[in-house]
Every structure is written in C-alpha cells, then in structure tokens.
Amino acid sequence: MKILISNTSNLAIYEQIIRQIKDAVIAREIQEGEMLPSIRSLAKDLQISVITTKRAYEELEKEGLIYSVKGKGFYVTKQNMNMLKEKKVQMLEEELGKLAAEWKKAGLTKADMTDYIEVLFEEL
Structure with missing residues (x-):
C-alpha cells in the first residue's frame, strides 16, 4: 500500500490518509486481516507527525474499517x-x-x- 500526501490538497493530511486507505480496501489492494503499517512507521515514511497518523487510524477504527490488537498493531476488518x-x-x-x-x-x-x-x- 502506497500513501501519497499532497501539500496542495484541500483535505487535511489525516483525511488524505483515511481516503487512501479506504480506496485501497475497496480496490482490494489491502485484504481482510492484513496488517497496516505501525503508526510510527507510517508517520516516518510520510514525514508527518505521529499524532496525525494516530488520528487517521482512530477515525478508521471508529468507522469499523480497521481494528487494533494491543501490542501488535492495526488490521483491516472484514468489510461490507x-x-x-x-x-x-x-x-x-x-x-x-x-x-x-x-x-x-x-x-x-x-x-x-x-x-x-x-x-x-x-x-x-
């Protein structure tokens, strides 16, 4: 999964992350049960704040798109x-x-x- 952040987008960075992860799930680029990059790893790769990445993951978790396993990471849930x-x-x-x-x-x-x-x- 490749996430690209645009500085010229009208969307906040965390919203860009959310949208791209959702698109990847719809396109089946990310499968059910697949582990997402860690919050710190994604933040480092995108050269953004850990807080921003954490917010994106929290929103995705609230929507039921991903779930967390304490000490292990975030995974894609089975989707409708x-x-x-x-x-x-x-x-x-x-x-x-x-x-x-x-x-x-x-x-x-x-x-x-x-x-x-x-x-x-x-x-x-």
Missing part, C-alpha cells in the same frame, strides 16, 4: 463492500456537484462537461 462502495459513490457525487457548479460559473455547458468526462474516461 457494498456499503463501502456506496459511501465512495456518495463522496464522488458531492465532488461532482461542486465541479458542475464551477463549470456552470465558468460559462460552460452540461454538454461541454459531458464531452470532457468522455475524453477522460477514454484516456483511462
């Missing part, structure tokens, strides 16, 4: 993939709504946006 995907779709819908509003403010049409999205999908 449909629920995770639904949460991801909901988040993407919100982001798309914001983007659509920006396109409209820029004087672009729905057809312009649709054309652009089609081009992006072809490039993937």
Whole structure:
C-alpha cells in the first residue's frame, strides 16, 4: 500500500490518509486481516507527525474499517463492500456537484462537461 500526501490538497493530511486507505480496501489492494503499517512507521515514511497518523487510524477504527490488537498493531476488518462502495459513490457525487457548479460559473455547458468526462474516461 502506497500513501501519497499532497501539500496542495484541500483535505487535511489525516483525511488524505483515511481516503487512501479506504480506496485501497475497496480496490482490494489491502485484504481482510492484513496488517497496516505501525503508526510510527507510517508517520516516518510520510514525514508527518505521529499524532496525525494516530488520528487517521482512530477515525478508521471508529468507522469499523480497521481494528487494533494491543501490542501488535492495526488490521483491516472484514468489510461490507457494498456499503463501502456506496459511501465512495456518495463522496464522488458531492465532488461532482461542486465541479458542475464551477463549470456552470465558468460559462460552460452540461454538454461541454459531458464531452470532457468522455475524453477522460477514454484516456483511462
């Protein structure tokens, strides 16, 4: 699992970590029962505060995405993939709504946006 932190993102660093771990679980890059990097190890790798990493792990644990074993570390829980995907779709819908509003403010049409999205999908 590779986590990348962006200094230009509008998201807080701990939120970037949470999002990337969730995405990795949805994409099955991280499997049920797999151990995550330790809080200290991840903080060192990302060159961030241990407190930031701890906050991300605590939030993921509250959401039931991971669990901790005292003295051993954090592990991925068995997931309801449909629920995770639904949460991801909901988040993407919100982001798309914001983007659509920006396109409209820029004087672009729905057809312009649709054309652009089609081009992006072809490039993937």
